[in-house]
Amino acid sequence: MVVSHKKPKLAVWKFASCDGCQLSLLDCEDALLAVAENITIANFPEASRAVIRGPYDLSLVEGSITTSHDAERIHAIRRSSKFLITIGACATAGGIQALRNFKDVKDFVTTVYAHPEYISTLGKSTPIADHISVDFELRGCPINKNQLVEVITAFLNGRRPSVPAYSVCLECKRQGTVCVMVSHGQNCMGPVTQAGCGAICPAFARGCFACFGPKETPNTASLASWFEQMGASKDDIVRAFRSFNATAESFRKQSELYEK
Amino acid sequence: MKNRTIEVDYLARVEGEGRLLVKVRKDKVTEVQFNIIEPPRFFEAFLQGRKYTEAPDITARICGICPIAYQMSSSQAMEQACGVRVEGALRQLRRLIYCGEWIESHALHIYLLHAPDFLGYEDALLMARDHPAAVEKALKLKKIGNELMILLGGREIHPINTRVGGFYKTPTKQELEAMIPSLQWALDFSLETVKFTAGLSFPDFERDYELVSLRHPDEYPITEGRIVSNKGIDVDVSDFLNVFEEEHVPHSTSLHARVKERGDYLTGPLARYNNNYHQLPEIARQAAEEVKLGEKCLNPFKGIIVRAVETVFACHEALRIIESYQEPSHAYIEVPPREGVGHGCTEAPRGILYHRYQIDSNGLIKNARIIPPTSQNQKAIEVDLRAFVEKNLHLTQEKLTWQCEQVIRNYDPCISCSCHFLNLTVMHEDA
Numbered sequence: 067m068v069v070s071h072k073k074p075k076l077a078v079w080k081f082a083s084c085d086g087c088q089l090s091l092l093d094c095e096d097a098l099l100a101v102a103e104n105i106t107i108a109n110f111p112e113a114s115r116a117v118i119r120g121p122y123d124l125s126l127v128e129g130s131i132t133t134s135h136d137a138e139r140i141h142a143i144r145r146s147s148k149f150l151i152t153i154g155a156c157a158t159a160g161g162i163q164a165l166r167n168f169k170d171v172k173d174f175v176t177t178v179y180a181h182p183e184y185i186s187t188l189g190k191s192t193p194i195a196d197h198i199s200v201d202f203e204l205r206g207c208p209i210n211k212n213q214l215v216e217v218i219t220a221f222l223n224g225r226r227p228s229v230p231a232y233s234v235c236l237e238c239k240r241q242g243t244v245c246v247m248v249s250h251g252q253n254c255m256g257p258v259t260q261a262g263c264g265a266i267c268p269a270f271a272r273g274c275f276a277c278f279g280p281k282e283t284p285n286t287a288s289l290a291s292w293f294e295q296m297g298a299s300k301d302d303i304v305r306a307f308r309s310f311n312a313t314a315e316s317f318r319k320q321s322e323l324y325e326k
Numbered sequence: 327m328k329n330r331t332i333e334v335d336y337l338a339r340v341e342g343e344g345r346l347l348v349k350v351r352k353d354k355v356t357e358v359q360f361n362i363i364e365p366p367r368f369f370e371a372f373l374q375g376r377k378y379t380e381a382p383d384i385t386a387r388i389c390g391i392c393p394i395a396y397q398m399s400s401s402q403a404m405e406q407a408c409g410v411r412v413e414g415a416l417r418q419l420r421r422l423i424y425c426g427e428w429i430e431s432h433a434l435h436i437y438l439l440h441a442p443d444f445l446g447y448e449d450a451l452l453m454a455r456d457h458p459a460a461v462e463k464a465l466k467l468k469k470i471g472n473e474l475m476i477l478l479g480g481r482e483i484h485p486i487n488t489r490v491g492g493f494y495k496t497p498t499k500q501e502l503e504a505m506i507p508s509l510q511w512a513l514d515f516s517l518e519t520v521k522f523t524a525g526l527s528f529p530d531f532e533r534d535y536e537l538v539s540l541r542h543p544d545e546y547p548i549t550e551g552r553i554v555s556n557k558g559i560d561v562d563v564s565d566f567l568n569v570f571e572e573e574h575v576p577h578s579t580s581l582h583a584r585v586k587e588r589g590d591y592l593t594g595p596l597a598r599y600n601n602n603y604h605q606l607p608e609i610a611r612q613a614a615e616e617v618k619l620g621e622k623c624l625n626p627f628k629g630i631i632v633r634a635v636e637t638v639f640a641c642h643e644a645l646r647i648i649e650s651y652q653e654p655s656h657a658y659i660e661v662p663p664r665e666g667v668g669h670g671c672t673e674a675p676r677g678i679l680y681h682r683y684q685i686d687s688n689g690l691i692k693n694a695r696i697i698p699p700t701s702q703n704q705k706a707i708e709v710d711l712r713a714f715v716e717k718n719l720h721l722t723q724e725k726l727t728w729q730c731e732q733v734i735r736n737y738d739p740c741i742s743c744s745c746h747f748l749n750l751t752v753m754h755e756d757a
Contacts, residue, residue, distance in 0.1 A: 080343060082365045085740075086390020086483040092438065093472060093482060095465040099458075102451045111336055113438065114449030115731075132365040162387045165372035187366060208390060208483040266480040270487045271657070272494040275383065277484070305376065310387065 074123035074222050077109035079143050081129025081136050082163055082191060086208040087154035088112055088128050094211050101215075105222070120146030124221055127200075130156040130163060130191045137188070137197060144198040149221045152194045153214065155207035159279050159311040162207075164191040167313055193313075202227060207277040207310035210262050230261055231282040234274050237265035246273050253293050255306060258284035258316070279311035286320035300324045328353060332715070332727050344739065346730060348715050358712045360704060360734060373694040378404045378663055378685045379490050385681070385696065386484045391434075391740055394427040394475070395674030397488045398549055399681040399696075404490045406564075407668025407685050410661045415654035416492040417549070418647050422502075423478040423488065424548045424672070425644040429512065430471030430482065431675035432595075432633045432640070435738045436519060437464030440630050443732045444526040460522065463515055467637070470512045474505060474644060492658030502648045509648070513641035517613055519634040524617030529729065531714055532624040535706065536585060537597035540673055546605040546639055547598060549672050554601055555591065563671040566680050572697070583702040590705035593677030594737060595632040596623060607646075610639040626710060626736040633738075663689025674699050676738045700739045707734055 078088050092098065092113060108118035125147035131137050144150055155161050167190045194200055204217050204227075213229055220227035230236075234256035238245065246268045247254040254273030256265065260281040267274045280286070290303050298306070307321035332348040345361040369388055376384060381400040386393035398420060405412060412420070437460065438450040447453040454461035472482040477497060479485025487494050538559065540551030553569070554560045561569055572581035585591050603611070603621045614620075614635045623632060665687040671680045677699025684692040710733050718726055 084387050084390040089390045095469040116448035163367040267486050270480050270495045
């Protein structure tokens with residue numbers, strides 16, 4: 067019989083998020099029981115009441131930092147984790163809730179809440195890597211579950227994960243999907259967005275809306291000027307770069323250039 | 327006479343971060359808190375200034391478990407604001423993708439989150455050691471729900487193919503028909519699931535709930551209907567805020583909803599079932615009858631059986647829609663923006679989800695209001711806890727704590743959803 071404590075220990079942690087990325091783990095229906103055979107799920111509250119104390123071989127972290135309590139908590143998790151991987155746009159780029167970073171949160175908290183004193187929140191939503199060192203960032207809103215399995219397998223076997231940093235365009239070309247921008251004149255964030263989703267939007271006749279954040283070395287200025295030539299307003303362009311990865315540096319800079 | 331404190335710091339097998347605290351003094355419950363400890367994410371605030379067409383994709387990110395509910399409630403609210411109705415095949419496809427979400431979410435909750443409580447396991451993976459076939463089939467059922475979401479939505483979490491006005495691309499009849507064999511399997515296994523869940527043992531506990539759900543004259547409610555209750559509510563969706571109100575309580579980052587001048591209410595499968603039993607197809611009613619569930623069920627622990635009956639319905643309904651499907655000529659209808667207010671309310675797997683938007687003539691959102699099912703159920707959960715603990719003080723601390731957790735899990739709470747709705751926009755409302 068296999069002694070369970072020799073199996074690598076996996077922990078899943080949640081910060082500000084929608085739960086979708088950790089749900090991806092439960093959505094690995096075919097692989098779930100096999101994965102559970104080979105690792106010990108030591109901390110995964112969404113799935114289990116059982117909690118095994120750290121240290122952990124691998125921690126998956128979902129969500130962004132939005133409270134001072136969470137900013138402390140993430141350090142304790144780092145200390146108890148051999149490898150720490152952040153999963154999803156919230157953890158890797160602050161997520162959709164980082165849209166607050168462009169506004170004065172303090173203002174509307176104090177003027178609008180019935181009881182602002184019950185609320186504790188930071189002015190900005192920040193990615194995990196702003197607070198601690200991270201061994202790998204898995205992008206996506208939500209992440210791709212096959213990439214998740216690849217990353218877990220890679221770390222548990224001591225190799226780097228194979229997760230491409232090229233653009234969605236390459237996925238479209240490989241699948242033979244007709245370019246929605248060239249053929250149908252639709253705004254598409256694909257040229258500046260990292261692959262990983264399988265280029266599903268163009269396959270469903272819509273432009274990419276950048277769930278996976280910027281690709282490596284994106285030419286955002288060129289894409290923005292194409293959008294302008296195709297009739298997009300400055301506000302449209304700001305909104306296109308400001309979604310789930312709004313504070314990723316290249317997207318943030320591009321949106322700020324178009325903001326009045 | 328005893329003093330006790332029941333405390334669970336981080337509730338497991340629920341979606342999101344919640345905490346439980348019950349204080350007992352001299353055999354009387356003095357304090358009950360079902361705390362939502364998720365940090366607020368301010369959706370309603372940053373929706374201001376976004377385009378009406380963006381609301382489905384943005385609000386989907388409130389919840390990874392029920393994104394379709396958010397996409398449907400927001401799309402319908404925008405369509406109402408713009409004076410457009412989506413009918414025919416497109417309406418049927420919306421119902422179909424929603425069936426996928428019900429199947430996936432109910433399978434997840436019944437087998438992976440809730441059944442382990444009844445059978446005394448910490449989680450479904452431990453349960454799988456003793457009941458491997460049940461867990462494997464449960465995962466297959468969940469996968470079939472997800473496959474329906476992928477076929478119609480592009481992916482199972484945060485689908486990309488739904489939009490204000492309909493879809494970006496509609497499936498062919500042939501693509502849908504390819505799902506028939508798996509859905510037939512899912513229907514059979516759901517019927518088995520009704521028997522399995524009915525065979526569990528349930529605490530003797532009932533409450534005189536106000537049960538709130540949608541009701542539709544022709545169908546078991548999913549995507550539309552009037553808001554009704556067993557205590558006399560029967561209003562149009564646009565009257566939601568006239569009937570219900572929310573209060574901001576100190577221990578929670580979620581607002582508590584209640585029926586005005588009356589109090590707590592329950593939304594979700596139990597309410598849908600009690601309010602709409604006669605709209606269920608015969609196969610689902612028969613399954614309920616066989617296990618003697620009855621037309622009325624007020625034991626929240628039996629919600630697990632009701633979910634199973636609803637899964638039978640969802641599989642049956644998906645098959646019915648696929649069989650009668652005729653490909654629409656357009657994937658969506660145009661929804662030109664106009665100044666106005668729109669309301670949308672649909673039945674998320676865990677209860678009614680209400681959206682209200684005010685948009686300007688360019689389609690920019692002026693304000694947004696979103697009331698998810700778990701914040702509506704929060705008060706009912708606390709009342710349940712109080713009643714349950716008072717009745718069960720004889721239990722050991724460990725057993726009572728576990729059963730209190732179960733009282734909460736009865737609601738399949740989606741805490742990620744519920745906490746993001748501190749009502750930031752109330753002061754800005756023109757009305």
